[in-house]
Amino acid sequence: xxxxxxxxxxxxxxxxxxxxxxxxxxxxxxxxxxxxxxxxxxxxxxxxxxxxxxxxxxxxxxx
Numbered sequence: 498x499x500x501x502x503x504x505x506x507x508x509x510x511x512x513x514x515x516x517x518x519x520x521x522x523x524x525x526x527x528x529x530x531x532x533x534x535x536x537x538x539x540x541x542x543x544x545x546x547x548x549x550x551x552x553x554x555x556x557x558x559x560x
Contacts, residue, residue: 506546506547507546507547508545508546508547509538509540509541509544509545509546509547510540510547511538511539511540511541512538512540512541512545514545514546515545516537516538516541516542516543516544516545517535517536517537517538517543518535518536519533519534519535519536520533520534520535520536521533522534
């Protein structure tokens with residue numbers, strides 16, 4: 498039986514695979530919960546991986 502060769506998707510060069518983060522803002526809302534914002538990476542749209550062509554483009558822009 499053959500083993501499937503799965504190539505790993507390249508990580509996003511902008512977020513290094515951490516595509517979405519939650520940032521805590523000051524204060525609390527009316528229910529007493531902390532106010533937060535979810536921020537996603539613009540290059541990978543929150544996936545953490547990119548196609549190879551997009552990675553080359555991002556590296557060219559960074560320089």
